[in-house]
Each structure stands twice: as structure tokens, then as C-alpha cells.
Amino acid sequence: MTYPVSTEQAPHSLIGAALATPALRADRWLSVLSVARRWAESGAAESRGALTRALADLKEFERFFAYPGAALLDRLNGWLDDDDAKAFLRLAQRISTTIVSKKYHRDVNAWSTDEQEDDPLNRLPQAITHQKNTPYFEVLSVVPHAPSRWKLIHEEVAGVRRPEDDFVYQAVIVGNAPDALTAILLNPDIGAVVLYEGFSPDGSGDNPLLDVFRSVIDISPAGDDEIHVIRLAQAIRKIRPELDLYLLSDRNIESLSGRPESRIINRIFYQMEEPLELHLSILEGIRRRYRTPFFDNLKRYAQRPIATFHALPIARGKSVFMSNWISDMGEFYGPNLFLAESSATTGGLDSLLEPTGNIKDAQEMAARAFGADHAFFVTNGTSTSNKMVLQALLAPGDIVILDRNCHKSHHYGCVLAGAQPYYVEAFPLVEYSMYGAVPLRTIKQALLALKAQGELHRVKMVDLTNCTFDGHVYDTRRVMEECLAIKPDLIFLWDEAWFGFAHWSPLLRQRTAMGAAAALTEELAWPEALAAWEAQRKALGDAPSDQVLLDTRLVPDPRAVRLRIYQTNSVHKSMSALRQGSIVLVRDVDFEHVESQFHEAVFTHASTSPNLQIIASLDVARRQMQLEGYGLVANALQVALEIRRQVNSHPVISKYFRVLGSAEMIPDAFRASDLKDYNDPEMSWAKAIRAIKDDEFLLDPTRMTLSCGHAGFDGTTFKNILAEKFNIQLNKTSRNSILLQSNINNTRSDIALLIRVLIDIAMQIEQKIAENGEASRRAFQNQVRELVEDLPTLPNFSRFDDRYREDATGDTLHGDIRRAFYDAYNEAECEYLLLDSEEVDRRLQSGPELVSANFVIPYPPGFPIMVPGQVITPGIVAFMRKLDVKEIHGFNRSLGLKLLKRTAGDGAGA
Template sequence: MSRDMNGSHLDHLFSNSAARLDRWRDLNAKAQRWAAEARAGKSQEGSAPVQGALADLRAMEPYFAYPGAQLLRAVDDRLADGDALGTARLVLRMSNALLSGSYRYDESEWDAADDTSAEAPDRLPPGLGAGVRRPYFETLFVSPMSATRAASVCQEIRQLRRPDDGLVYEPVLVGSFEDAVLATILNGKIEAVVIYDGIPFASKHDANLLRDFLAAYAHMDTYTGVSPSEIGIKLARFIANIRPELDIYLLTDRKVEQLAGDSAASDIRRVFYEAEEPMEVHLNILEGVRDRQATPHFDNLKQYAMRPISTFHALPIARGKSIIKSNWIRDFGEFYGLNLFLAETSATTGGLDSMLEPTGTIKVAQEKFARAVGADHVFFVTNGTSTSNKMVYQAVTKPGDIVIVDRNCHKSHHYGMVLSGAQPLYVEAFPMTEYSMYGAVPLRTIKQALLDLQAEGRLDKVAMVTLTNCTFDGHIYNTRQVMAECLAIKPDLIFLWDEAWFGFARWSPFLRPRTAMGAAAALERWRDDPAAQQAWDAQVQELGAQWDPKDPRLLERQLVPNPKAMRIRVYETDSVHKSMSSLRQGSIVAVRDEDYDHHVSAFHEAVFIHASTSPNAQIIASLDIARRQMELEGYELVMRAIEVALAIRREIAQHPLISKYFSVLGADKMIPPEFRPSGFSDYLAAETNWLTAVKALKDDEFCLDPTRLTLVCGTAGFDGTAFKNLLASKYNIQLNKTSRNSVLLQSNINNTRSDVAALIKVLLDISEGIEARLRAEGEAGRAAFAAKVASLMEDVPNLPNFSRFHDGYRDNPASATTEGNMRTAFFAAYDEDECEYLPLMNPALDDRLKNGPELVSANFVIPYPPGFPIMVPGQVIDADTIEFMRKLDVKEIHGYNAARGIKLIQPSTISGKSKG
């Protein structure tokens, strides 16, 4: 492994493909410089810089099919001959092929000859010439063979191709356990892995730091003593933990019948007897990838659009004739294309599956999505994650149930509890007052709420814990630890993780363990491990089987659930359209609930209540397509999205002028140190290396989503809303979340490095404008600017916590916990005669705060930003909340009528109403 590859560069950890392409650009630049010097007769360093760049690159290349050993040998030969021009031509062609991806379909790119019009090497089956495009991927073969034998094996594999395969793959051959892991991490083009049993463990490459990283991240050191007869299965398990979407095949000379039935081989798609016909392996590789490539609903929709159908149902837009033949709206059809209308039909006419009772292609598409995200069930939702959340509340909670919920979660959760009658017990996130935003809820706070209910004998009333993962601003929970410690207190708790912004994380090996489904799978594996029972027994020895919920040790130590009593009951909602290639409103509910059968009828009822009887077939198709893309290239796309975010951080921090006015907040600013025992501070910090970042992602109570960047603009004299509007109106840069003095930038699978360049140029333009204005305005202008910055960065309102529900909306006002009957208060506000309004600046409001009677909110009041309720129905409004509202400078406040004031429930109404 080269020095650079073993360095502390985080982009090499999070986006290996980009790091590799950077090295190829460097090699090309040096080769072109050498060629230019040779033409001019001024060569001073000769080929040394090219050879150095090639040496840095060479360590990665065995893990990729292109350019391969033959082309690299051709470069070596030209370097040895001192052929600067020939070297430059070949390196340029190889670099361009990698950047454009042309090697995937243009056979001439694999030829070392300068004259690429010459006959290409025999890489395609008969009847298929260059230019025939078929989906391309790479297959990793893990076999202890010599380099000479490897070349002939590659050729034998290529000769298995047939004209009707439909797909084409290139082999990547490695010879050890460690090399297989490296290839899986580095090469996003790999879609299948073929493991020959009996491979050695250690790589021949020098990769000490990477070994440390793997040991820290995945306990790779536990594999070093594995016997040769077991190493193939162990490697399959390891690769499945890194990239669960890959198809893994094992070739062995053992009793394959027994091995295929072993639960230890559950990650292996098929086991082959090593001496069997290689064509069977080839066909299985293709079948596995085709299975992920298949999009049953989208494919059915395309076929439906090709059928000659006459429509006599209530959907005039179907088939598009009312549009294409129109004198006035024909441009609508020209803009969107005829297929949009040919693929439209009424849900009750037949031809396409039903969303409400899927039995055909939608059912299969949902099953494929469940496999992709590691769930038992997935339900498609075509009206957003707001509806997904309400479905879960409707299905698994009932009137009187208590839900422990982050007060700062999306409004759909609050409305979901109004609909189901569940009572929220709000728990508070840690504040980031300087930036007018909240973080996430500490685990200690959640445990305290559960233990308080246990102390009062009401733990049985708790149905669910609801948290947002990750938060709008990028705070990610340690989901496994949260669920484990909560299950230690109540073993049958249901968890709803709102991952509207985090669906992409499934395809990152670093982020997946922090997703709801990833953590649920980890808990299941832990429960099956004998060590789990040992940990429980040790805890019983210390705390007793029936602990005192007021024992302070319960908050201080990490609690262990009883593996024999705990249930895995996890629901995850994803806005697929927010991080994958889905149309707006495309969402899913992912279920991994061992007691789902108890709720299956209720869940179907919730679907009937909330799902449209006329779902958009195009949204369903886009969910199908989004799953296909992520299963086949999500790993690489997510890595690139992370690399884009790291590039933005780096360029802003390093630019001498931009960094004067703008900065991206690191973990040290957004997560208090007590929640970061790893010591991780920022992705750009000098002390940060692979191991620090990985330890933070693995162990810290909270970590930051690397794709989300909080850009501070208050130091440039802009409030968040004004800066957002400036970017949109003048520079065509769009974003949606702001705070008083910051905006949120998000990188996703759609972004490129060109987008980074565009953003940096805009920030430079704005910074230069500030500099010019300050020079022109002199001392007075600089003073005014400093005052503006101070008002945005220092004169910030305190962030209010949830106060309490009024006693009239509480089942037990004497309880130490704060849950309330929000549903009753919500519907009490429907009668305008029983409500009153008080203007925000009216002195009478301050008098009521001081002398009573208490102010009780009649509805939800939700400022945008921050986008969560600062008042909910039945809440007693306190002075902190009023002060916060008075200092808000946002124009959009849902539930607040500026002309009339705050809507309140009259005290007489509360005293005269019964709860229920």
C-alpha cells in the first residue's frame, strides 16, 4: 500500500473512487508535462515524476478490472523505453476512459496499441462488436492462484460470455481474505463475489493502517485464527456486513449439501462444488444481478403503456388524447412526453397492481425494497413521509398509550398522536443556542422518562419511542445503544425512527449501523450470541433481576437487555425522494417487528385510512427504480456524495477570503463533548485520521452526517433566510433549511464536483462583494457591519423547552412525568366560542404570564425555521416561549395569526371539559 493511501486523508476513507481518479489525474498531468518537455527538448526530471505517480497509483489497481495488468505493463514498457510521447498518449486515453466510463462499452479502450482502430482483443462473444452497450459490472474472484494462472483464468471467464447474456462483467482476481475486503471497499463496480475455499488470510501488500482501521471498525482481528476450512464462510459474512447488496458465491471441495444448510452460510447466495462446470457460476452471477436490476412495477408500466387501450373510466388524462389533440394545452404533452399519459390508468380498471391490496408487481417491488433495506416488510407511500409516520401511529398506538417523543420532531408525529389518541411525553434535545437550533435527545433523558414511569407503576402504558434520525441538521443517534438500553427497561418497546433524510445511509458501511434497520439487525445478532446472556447475567449480579428504578446507577451505566425477553420491534420511515432517485412524495415504511402479526390488521387499516385510492403510478415506478439504482450503484454514489461534502468543507476552510466570512460547523460546535468520547472534533481537524473518524461513527452517542453542512452566514452579515433568498435569486443555488444565522447545505447522489466549484465561486463572489463594500463605506460601514454580525451571532434568543400540559389535559396531574391528552385539547379548539386570541405584543399577555390565569395553546404553532412546534394543543405557554416568538424574524409561522394573535383555550372551557 502506498504512503498516500495509508495516510490520514478522509476522502480516501469515505470516497475511494474519487481518491483513485485524483491519482489518475495527477499521473496524466505529469505524463503530459513530460511529453511537453520532450517535444521542446527541455526535459529535466525525465520520467521520475511519472514513475512516482504511477507507484502511488499501483497499490489500488489490483482491485479494479480496468485498466488491468496488460495496460499497466504497456505503460511500464514505454517508461522503460523513455517514450514520453507514447506514455502520455496511453495514460491520457486510460485516464479519459476512467473519467468518462467509456471502457464499460468500448472494447478499444482495453487495447494497449496506439492505433485503436486495429482489431480489438477477444473480449466480446461472437456477434457483438464494439459499441454494443450492455450494463457493465465487475465480479470479484477470491482465489489463491499465481499471477500467470490469474491471466488465463480471466480469459477463461470472458469466454463464458454469450450474445444473449444481456449483461457483461469483467473479473477482478485477488488472492487473500484481506485483499477481498480491500477490493469490496475500494471498488464500487463490484456486484458479485466468488470465493474459493481455503484462501490465505493476509494480503501481500503493506497495509498496516488499513488493517488497524478494519480491526477497529469490524473486529477483523478475530478472523486471523480462522481455519482454512472456515475462512470462506467468514469472508462471506464480513463482506455482507460491508456491502449487503452483493451476491456472494462459495466454491468448495467440502460436502456442499451440508454447507448449504448451515445457518453460518446464510450470507451466501449459492454454494458450488469446486469441480463443477464454470458456466453454472457464470449464469448464477448474471441471474443475481438481473434479479436486482428487475423493476417489476416499472417494467409492467412500460408494457402497459405500449398496449392499445380504449378508456371509458373517469381519468381523461389517460392515453393523452385530450392533451395531444388540444389547441390549448398541447405544450403540456410536448413538455412531459406521451409516455407519461400512456402509463396513466385508474386504479380499479385492471392492468396494473393495486396499492391498497397489492398482489402482483407492486407486491414484488415492495418485497425487493424490503430486501434492499434489510426489512421484513416495506410499504410504498405516495404522499410523503408525513403520511408514513401517521400510518405507523395509527397502526401501533391507541388512545391512552404513552409515546416518548422528541419535541422537535416533524409535525406529522404530533398530528399522528392527535389522530391515534396517544399521549406524547416530550423529551428535550440538547440546545445549540448560538445557532438557534436543537440537536438530538440524550439517551440519559430517554432512560429517565422510562424509569420515572416505571417508578410510578405505569411503564405498561408506554407503547413507543419516536426519534428523528438523522435530524434536519445532521445529528445521528447511536440507534443500537438507544434501543438496547430502552429494551433493558421495557423489553417490548416499539421504536419509530423517522429517517426521512437518511435513507441513503443504508448504502454506506460507515453509516448503515446507525440506521434503524441496521441497528435492528445488529441487535438480533447480539441476542443470538452466547455473550449476550453472559452480559445479562453479570448485570443481574450487579443490579438485581428487579431493580429499583430510582437507583442512580441505572442512568450512569450502559444497560443490557434480557436476551430471552427482548423483542425487536422497529419501524423506519424514509423519504426516498429526499436522498434517492424518486419523484416527490415517494416514501416507504420499513418494518422489522417480531410482533408484526399483532398489528398486521391494524396496519392494513392505517394504509386504507391514509393512502389514496388513486395513487400516482409514476411515483410508485420511481420507488421501484430508486431501489434498483441503490442496490446496483448506491454504494459508490453515496461515497461520492460524502466526498462532495468533504470537498466543500475543505475548500471553504482553506480559502483565505471565503473563510473570513463563512464557515462550516464541525462536531465540536454541534455536539457537546460529553457525547463525543472519541474526541472527534471535525472532518478537517489536523488530529483527525481514519481511526478517529471511524471510532466516532461507531461509538459516540451522537455523530454528524457528513453529507449535511451547516454553513454559518451570520458572520457575513446575513440571516439565514436572507442568504437563502440571495443564493436562489442571484446565483440559482437552491437550499431549504435555514436558522437565524446559518443555512444547511446537503450533498446527495445528484451532486458533482462541478457543483462544488460553482458553490465556491459564488461564496468567493459574495465575500469579494463584502470586502468591496466595506472599503467603500469606510469606518462607519465597518462598524455597521460589525453590529449586524453581533446581532446575528450574539443577540440570539434562548431556545424554549416544552413547558407542560395543563392539568386539565392530564390523566394524572400529580405524576412526575409530563405526558398529556393532546387530542382532547386539539378538538376543544374547534369551537371558536371557547377560544380567545391575544396579540403577541399586547401587555395583557405579559400580565397573564405573571398573574394568571394560565395561557393554554389551542393549536400547533410552528415557525419555519426551526420547523417544529413551539406550542402544541393543551400546552401551558410560558415566558420563554413568548420571548422566543417575539425575537423570531421569520415570516412563516404555521398556526399563528399575526392579525389576531395567539389562539388560546379559555380557562372556563378547560375546567368544564372532561378528558378522553
């Protein structure tokens, strides 16, 4: 048997195939279409032979999909057998474009076996054809029956459909467990799975695609239960947890229903005694995910005739539509935006601050969708989400291990909470003027240093960004395991503003906060976890040195661990939510003890007039991801992989531009797999598996750092050119690069536009050099050298001034950032020095020390190179002087550096 992803067939790398599995299908059909065109044009025998082989492979591949189905494939093979190239091309064109456009979801005619037939054989039931915009999905049936009986199952599915059904589905049938797992990996349309007890647990032939998931995701049974159906159900849940599962059994189902492990099954039926009830249960399961409590209610509210006597004139829209001067606003946005506005929390609406109705219901649904215990909607962005979590969990004097390069909201959160940040440094990428992520060894060193100084009890939290702006993804599970081995009650805040989509990628989910939390919860409950800890304690002894602890892969004591994990998520950054739509996800065993203070933090930061449309969009974004997120994310990954491949392999573009791979973005020490690039065609399955599972840092495939320095452009200039001349928008830049991001909104047309623009720019560069001669070539080379070689050294955090440190003689780095922040409010105690002045150089050399009075954050790179109370070093000044960016928060070039004055009582030398 030829499986869908083999080393001979995969057009890209193996890791790319595993990450973007559902996108493989369209590639195959477009390849068939390309060969069909050549056959129709030339009649060449080799093209016909290639099509014969391709269709044989497609037959194995397409059995995991309802469309195009056996009838259309047989018709296509018939045209091939009849040597009718034109008819073959017409049908191949129709099938391939239907698959790419997903027309079969909404157009019954796409299922026709003959475009001329009045009554096509493979058409959906006539009752369904009269329903417009009926959502479509597919149901996987895993059966013990011979393939000759599968037609009867299709007939049973068709027989229970009714005109009043609010969804329509087709069946996909397989006969064993490996094929079932392959189907849910390949087919994003599958929305439910029906397991007929008695199917085979084994398949035939090798399946390398399934092997990678077996290695990365533990899909073995949780316990000793050998029942095949439970094993398969557990595996499906770990790969695609959003799917509904139904079991048909001929055993004592009453007893089976009482087994704890059977709780993962939505409902158990006694064989096929109730086919209509199974059908209705499947629809109810989809309806449950489709329901959007707040959005549904808001639509109903907008349809009601309401008179408003509250302070929101724009509600109902009369002040807009009846105006002589601003009615164009109403025409632009349409009436529903205004009809769905209110400042009331009564009459069917709910309060975001204290939800008791549909907002509470929507948040609970979001928590289940993301694998959290609690979820909180935030309409002020993840900046506010971060400050809420920090204020809720930290008190004055607490210490937080904090990535110095994280978003400024974390630093301001420490100021608000009075917590003392212990800054840890990410590895630098000087050649691209950016930082990566914080090595685990650095985090452990900070914890052990605080332990040696007797302050470990004050450390309440580890706060990191996952993934970073530039795409560095942590091994979240390992970070938490090793930190908990040192301090078992640590709280973790993972800022996953950019990474929310990853929950719907089975491989990337393992590196999210909630994905790792689920794995850790399961792992710590196993007897093997305690045995591993006891074995390590015996091996290390009662008082291992810090060096030994740093060099050891630590495991925590499962009896002592308190899993307390928080994730903030900018839903608007990677899902279909309005701007500033964010969510806080909680998986904290002690949440009941901090819930009241968490709500106080919400009251502190959340607006009392939250935007109802943002709340509704969060509700809808959850619905979309639960029902089609798996396929959408796979497409986003495929778009990114294709951009990487096209840019880096193009003979002209690659001379001036390059999408940086793992080898450039992650130092060798953090890539045990030696993964260099996602599109490496020589990468083995073993390396792909090791990269995803074991590398300390993985690069988010959807975040593409495009190096533009070799084209003579700094990042800001190139970003502006793309926006102003070519209508291509992006956000983040560095001195010699821009950041491209693919998401669920991108299409292949976007790829084509980008590649065309890069070709045009590259050819213009070549033409300009050729026309202007040697002088132009040397000037271009000098410009490139300045951008790619003459780069400022990235400064690390220095230290807090001694007056903001409790123990100025100690080795630890934390300080009272809050007191420094408010000391700067007293202008009499502040001074300003121009950045390029001789006085700055004199003070750096002979004192008194320069102490920053505020945050200074250049964009790019976007991290604070100075924080309140920090001692300014020569390296920081040198970096500032080389910056050519216009946007520097906290720095007024005409006034200079704002400094906290030094006095005799400060306790520091001149």
C-alpha cells in the same frame, strides 16, 4: 506492500477516506494527470520521479479494478521509461478522464492499449461491442492459484460470454481474504464475488483501511466455523450485503450445502466443471436485482392499445395531445407519462392498498434490499408514513416518548391516534438557532420517571428522528439496547426521512434503524448476551436506584426482549425517486399481531388513487441502489467532504463562511472520540474508529451547515440570494446559517460552482467595506453582531395545562393532546391576544395562564414551539417576538396567539 489508504498517501483525513473509499481512485489518477502536465510542460526530472513513485503505488491500487488493466498500465509505464512526456500525458489523460466519466462502462474503445490499433489487445469481446447500453459490472474472483495462472481465469471468463447476454462483466482477481475485502471496499463496480476454496486467509503488510472496518463492523464468523470461505463470505455480507456470492469447492459440496451457515452463498459449484452455469448464475443474480416488477409491468402496460372508460381523462393522453390549448403539456412531458397512467388495478396492474401482484413483489424486493422483513410503498410522503405507523401501533391513552423537535407529522399522528406524547428535549445549539438530538440520558430519565409513577406499562413507543434535519445521527443500537433494558417490549419508530441513503455506506449503515436491528438480532442470539445481562443484574442488585441506572451502560435481558422496529424513509430525499415517494420498513417480531391494524392505517391515510409514476420510481430507486448505490453514496460523501475542505481552508471564503464541524454541532459530552472535523488531517485511526463506533451522536457528512452570519446574512436572505442570483437551490435555514446537502445527484462541477459563488460574494463584501470606509465597516460589524451574538434563547417544552393531564400533581410531562386539539374547534372557548400586546405580558406575570389552542411552527427552525394544550411561558413569547421569519404555521400575526380560555372549572389558579 503499499495499501490504498496509508497515512502518507491520504490527501484528506482518515475518517474521510474510510467514509468515501471508492472516491479515492479518481483523486489518485487526477493527481497523476496534474504531475504529467507539469512534466510535459517543463521536462523537470522531479516531475518524472514523482510519476515513477505514483505509478508504483497505482500498480498496487489498480489491481483491485478491471480497468485500465495491466496492458494499459504497462503502456503508460513504457512511455515513462522512454522519457516521452507528451505520449505519457495523452494516455494519462485518456485513462483518468475515462475513470472519472466511467466511459469504460459503455465504450469498448476505452480499453484499447493504443488509440491507433484496429484490434486492441484488451478490448471486450467483439460480440459485446454490438450491444448498446449494456449494463457493465465486475466480478471479484478470490483464488488460491499463483498470479501466473490468473490469465487463464480471465480467458475462461471471456470464453463463456455470449452475444445474447444482457449484461457484460470483467473479472478482478485476488489471492487472499484481506485483498478480497479491500477490493469490495475500493471498487464499487463489483457486483458479484466468486470464491475458490483454498485461498489464503491472510495477506501481507498492514492495511489500515481494513482495520477501521474490522473495528466498527463485526466481520468475525458468527459461530465456531473455521472454514475460511464462510468467514470471508460473512464479512462480505456485512460490508456489502447486496453482492451475490458463489463458491467453487473441490470438497463434498453436497454436505457443505447442507450447513446452515452456507445459506449466505447464492450457489455452490464443484470446482470448474460448469463454467457456463457459473456465468449464467452470475448474470441471473444481477438480473434478479435489476428486475423492477412494477416498473417493468408499467412499461408493458404503456405499450398496449387500451380504451379507458374510467375516471382519469389524462390516461393515454388524448385529451392533452388533441387539445388546441394544453398540447404543450404533452410536448413537455412526452407521451409515456400519459400512456402509463390509469386508475384501474386490473389488466396487469396492481393495487397499492391491497397488493397481490407486481407491487407486492416490488415491496418484497425493497424489504430485502433494505434489510427489513416488510416494506410498504407510500405515495403521500413520509409525513403520511409517520402517521400510518403511529395510528397502527398506538391507541388512545398510550404514551409515546417523542422528540419535541421532530417533524410535525409525528405530533399530528398523536392527535389522530389519541396517544399522549411525553416530550423529550434535544440539546440546544443557541448560537445557530437550532436544536440537536435527544441525549440517551434524557430518554432514560423519561422512562424511569414514568416507571416511578406507575405508568411504564402505558409507554408503547420511543419516536425519534435519525438523522435530524441538521445531520445529528443517533447511536441507534445503544439507544434501543438501553431502553429495552428498562422496558423490553418497547416499539421504536425511527424517522429516517433524510438518511435512507446510509444503508449503502458500510459505516453509516450501523447507525440506521435496520442496520442496528440486524446487529441486535444477531447479538441477542449469542450466549454472551445473556451472560452480560446476568453479570449486570448481579452488579446492580435487584433494586438499583434511578441514578445508578442513568449512570450505567444498560444491557437488556435477551430472553425478554421483543425487537419491534419501524423505519420511515423518504426515498425521494436521498435516492432517485419522484417527490413524495416514501417507504415504511418493518422489523417487528410481533408484526403478525398488528398487521391487520397496520393495513387499517394504510386504508385511512393512503390515497385510493395513488400516483403510478411515484410507485414506479420507488421500484427503480431500489434497483439503482442495489446495483450502484455503494459507489453513488461514496461519491456523495466525497462531494461533501470536499466542500467542507474547500470552504474552511480558503483564505478569503473562510473569513465570512464556515461549514460547521462536529466540534460546533455536537457538544463535547456526546463526542467521546473528540472528533472535531471530518477533514482533520491529524486524526488517528483510533479516533476515527471511536467516533463512528462509540460517539453518542455522529454528524451526517452529507449535511453541511454553512454559517453565513459573519458575512452579514441571515439564513433566509442568503438562501434567496443564492437562488435568485446564482441558481443554487437549498431548503433549510436558521437565523445565521443555511443547510447544504450533497446527494447521489451531485458532481464536482457543483462544488466548483458553489466555491466560485462564495468567493465572489466574499470578495464583494471586502470590496464594499474597503470602498465605503470606516462607517461601512462599523455598520457591517453591527450587522454581524446582531446575527451571531444577539440570539434568542431556544425555549423548551413547558408542560400541558393541568386540565389535559391525568395526574396534575405528578412529575411526568405527558398530556392529552388530542382533547386539547379538538377543544380548539369550539371558537366560543378560544380567545386571541396580539403577540406584542401588554395583555400578554400581564397574563404571563399574574395569570390566568396562556394555553395554546393549536400548533405553532416557525420555519425556521421548523419545530413546534407550541402544541395544543401547552402552557405558554415568557421564554416562548420572547422567542416569538425575536423571530424575523415570514412563515409561521398556526400563527396569524393580525389575529395574534390563539388560546384556549381558562374557566373556573379548569382547576388551575389565576
